[in-house]
């Protein structure tokens with residue numbers, strides 16, 4: 001369970017949904033607008049612990065979800081896939097349902113207000129303090145909104161670096177009935193990844209937080225690059 005200090009800002013106190021939606025469509029002006037949001041004190045768990053946050057990034061089909069499953073098994077993290085949370089919200093009779101459906105179909109990015117709220121709700125209801133936040137932040141708006149609202153930065157960022165042709169091949173053979181696993185949407189998702197997600201990776205690279213994983217080879221071979229990243233921060237993982 002999580003507790004926020006009394007001064008922490010919640011979404012309800014952040015201007016309005018319209019504010020975030022407008023930001024989504026006005027990438028150029030978003031940074032100055034979001035940067036005016038008040039910062040909040042860092043989230044702390046009920047037992048006084050701070051969460052260990054890993055952002056898991058990479059293009060569509062780069063293998064993020066597959067590797068997260070192995071990290072959960074080996075290191076006991078809680079896996080939060082932003083895409084899964086949005087798909088669950090989409091089919092839950094939520095007011096956001098049709099907006100999420102259309103956005104995913106088009107390979108675009110759902111406004112941060114929605115996604116950050118879903119992620120924080122999961123974090124707040126978890127007893128775990130180690131989180132893999134998979135497929136988030138997808139753009140600078142996501143990143144800034146999370147950092148402002150959660151009052152936290154990731155401890156580390158994993159970037160699964162995979163050639164485009166391999167990502168396309170994997171997505172097209174995933175066969176899970178996803179509405180965005182078709183060639184037209186994949187092309188759009190790849191463009192969005194390059195234009196909006198790579199700048200986030202660059203941002204964290206400059207802060208020395210990115211661990212770049214060459215995401216080719218078998219699942220086990222790739223995991224052998226991932227394992228030492230978490231081994232190296234075992235002390236921090238068990239911090240109190």
Ligand SMILES: Nc1ncnc2c1ncn2[C@@H]1O[C@H](COP(=O)(O)OP(=O)(O)OP(=O)(O)O)[C@@H](O)[C@H]1O
Nearest residue numbers: 059060061062063064065066170171174217218219
């Ligand atoms: N190393 C690998 N070699 C071959 N196939 C893989 C590998 N890793 C994952 N896959 C397969 O590729 C597909 C995409 O993997 P996964 O769902 O983990 O990617 P993702 O990055 O989470 O994708 P998305 O962002 O689209 O949700 C899955 O069918 C998965 O089984």
Ligand SMILES: Nc1ccn([C@@H]2O[C@H](COP(=O)(O)O)[C@@H](O)[C@H]2O)c(=O)n1
Nearest residue numbers: 082083103104107108109110135136138
């Ligand atoms: N932060 C995010 C994450 C995802 N989306 C939308 O969901 C789609 C599927 O995401 P996966 O991570 O499961 O591939 C993605 O293409 C986006 O439309 C989002 O908006 N914001």
